[in-house]
Amino acid sequence: MRPFDARMLDVGDGHWIYVEEVGRRDGVPALFLHGGPGSGSQHLHRRLFDPERHHALLFDQRGAGRSHPYLSLQENTTQKLIADIEVIRTHFGIERWIVVGGSWGSTLAVAYAEAHPERVAALALRAVFLGTRREVEWAFVEGPKLFRPELYADFVGALPEAERADPLAAYLERLADPDPKVHRPAAEIWASYERALSELAPGQSRIAPSTGRSERLPPTPFVEGHYIRNDFFLQPDQLVREASKLRGIPGVIVQGRYDLLCPPHTAYALSEAWGNCRLEMLDRAGHAISEQGVMEALTRAIRELTDNA
Incomplete structure (x- = not known):
């Protein structure tokens, strides 16, 4: 499917965001909200x-994808x-819409819905992440230590020995x-x-030593690091504490059972606090949207919510 229109919108603070319509x-x-933060919307x-x-409507968030300035962290916050x-909503004259997001996109979707519940007709979420420090510690340290110890060893081993005691802090400082x-x-x-942690059976389960000479700098780590350093610009447990604001919004959560980056207990906690949603657990899937059955389940969820909109 190709866009029937695309444009750049001036959202202030020196930022222009790319928006396409399909x-x-x-x-x-x-509305589709991409992950990362920083990855951009994909075909x-x-x-x-x-x-x-x-x-x-799909758009590239501040600093991501085709939006300008590229990789800008200035005035780049959840709010x-x-x-x-x-x-975007007012520019296109939309009263209410179905909001779709996965991983960081689910965080932003929930934060937006809690801020503007009257504008959200339904929520379709994948791989729920709620922007807490313990989720980040699990994703990058505790989970890999348990389930991918050789991968974690590569991650830590790429650092100078003096920085290995707190690898997450060391990488955030380096980024x-x-x-x-x-x-x-x-x-x-x-x-x-x-990338390796996002797949149940990654094609490459070890990290090759960095040459520092890749043709294109991977963008997501820089924006992601910025958000992690700032606790995603959220208060502790804010999204679960304010989940009562979602009660009037129907929704579906699609969750991979073996998602190491965004484990199922987070999706379950949100579904319990929300109450007005269906949690669909996929028993043979990890984190990525390309994992077995994830794309199909999310597409079905959107269709179901559209039927009832």
């Missing part, structure tokens, strides 16, 4: 929507992204270093590590 302009409005994501039924979503000789290898290792 489906049909008179269709059921839907694959368009396939979640029915071109005959939906008016779907600013929520405001950007409202700019923020302005020197390319410092941040480039850190970004390459981080991206490889996260």
Whole structure:
């Protein structure tokens, strides 16, 4: 499916965001929120929507993808992204829409829905992440130690010995270093590590030593690091504590049983606090949308919510 229109929107603070429309302009409005933070919307994501039924909008968040300035961390916060979503909604004259998001996209979807519940007709979420420190510690340290110890050893072993006691802090500091000789290898290792953790059966289960000379710098680690250093600009347990605001919004959560980055207990906790949603657990899937059955289950969920919208 190709966009029938695309444009750059000025959202202020020096940021311009890329927004594309797929489906049909008179269709059921839907919004897709990509992960990362920093990864950008992909062609694959368009396939979640029915071109005959939906008016779907996909955009690249601040600093990501085709938005400008690229990789900018200035005025790049969760609250600013929520405001950007409202700019998009009002620009296109949409009253209410179905909001879809996975991983960090699920975080932003929940944060937006709690801020503007009257604008959300339904929520379709995948691989729930709620932006807490303990989730980050699990994803990058505790989980890999238990389930992918050889991968974790590679992640830690790429650091100088003096920095290995707290590898997460060391990588976050290196990603923020302005020197390319410092941040480039850190970004390459981080991206490889996260990619391997996102799949139930990764094609490459070890991390190759970084050369620091890749043609294209992986973008996600820099934006992701910025958000992690700032606790995703959320208060502790904010999204679960305020889940009562979601009670009037129907939803579906699609969750991989063996998701190491965003484990099932987080999706379960949200579903219990929310109450007005169905949790669909996929027993043979990890984190990525490309995992077995995930794309199909999320597409079905969107179709189901559209039928009831």
